[in-house]
Amino acid sequence: MKTAGIIFGSIIVSFAFNLFLIPHGIMSSGISGLSIIFSMLTSINAGIYNFLLNFPLLIIGYLKLGRKFSFYTILSVLTISVTLYIIPVFQLAEDPILSSIFGGAIVGLGIGIIFRSSGSSGGFDIIGMLLARRKDFPMGTLLFAMNSIVILLSGFLFSWDAALNTLVSIFVLGKVIDKVHTHHVKLTLMIITRKGEEVKQHLLKNVYRGVTVIHSVGGYSNENSNVIITVISRYELTEVKSLIEEIDPEAFVNITETLEVMGLFHRKQH
Incomplete structure (x- = not known):
């Protein structure tokens, strides 16, 4: 199911770029946007810049966020690259402002689905997820702050109209990601189990959270058990x-x- 979510979300992102953003010259967000800017300045293919800029971030993601995350991110990057090539660039709406709004919302939907499937579309997404885990900030807000770099560069180097439309698109994108991804929404779990020690160790090994264990006795069965409480x-x-x-x-x-x-919401690392 997660693989399907990654592919589906990536396809949504590609449709938004080719139907709403690219036809109006609206810059992409994140590493993709920087790659387009560098390509326009040097005439070197944007795909080369995209790979070079993403490569160190993928290594960081592999080290800090795990193998599964890295696999899903690579899958997303490949899917977006292929579908961007297959899907024709077509101007679906004539108004650039409407295209910025709807394009940003659709990209945000796609990236939110990718995040919920335990992956990312690469680039700034990896940095955003690392910072959100450490500091507990909303993901969309973090991405919007980092994407301000793309907005400023596109304004100074090209057109401020395109920069302002990019600003609108990225702002909407960030808000939609927060609604879909909901990384900053907290849940409290109360787990009652007869295998308290095994469950505790398994959670501590695989989840970046602390747990509290309370010894308990079943009211009906009168058997010993544990109550494990954690916030995720x-x-x-x-x-x-x-x-x-x-x-x-x-x-x-x-x-x-x-x-x-x-x-303390995060478990300390030793």
Whole structure:
């Protein structure tokens, strides 16, 4: 399912670029935007710049975010590259402002789906995910801040009209990503299990969160068990549920949305 989500989200991104943004000369966000700018300045193919700029970030993603994340990111980058070549560039709407808004929203939808499938479209997305894990900022806000570099460069080097349209597109993109990805929404999990130690170790090994373990006794069965309490971000829920089922499919899990978190949300790394 995650692979399908990565491919589907990537195709959505390509459609938005070729039907709404590129026909009006609106710069792409992130590394893609920088690649286009460098290509226009040097006449070297943008694909070469895209690879060179993404390569070190993919290495960082592999080291910090895991093999699965790196695989899904590479899959997304390849899918976007192929579909951008296949899908014809066609001006679907004549108004550049409307194209900026709808193009940004559709790109945000696609990238949000990619994020929820545990991947990224490369470039600034990798930096955004690393910072969001560390500092707990909304993903879309982080990407918007970093993409300001693309806006300023396109304005100084080319046209401020294109820069302002790019600004509108990236702003809408960031808001839609936050709605779809919801990285900053917190959930509290109360896990009741007879395999408390195994579940605890499995979660600590695979999730960047701390846990609290409470010894308990079943009211009906009178058997010893453990209550494990942890707070996670919403996008981690699918992964955490799978981790729990791997150890104890019979565990009772109560999931509630958390209004606010005080204190240390991330587990310290040693």
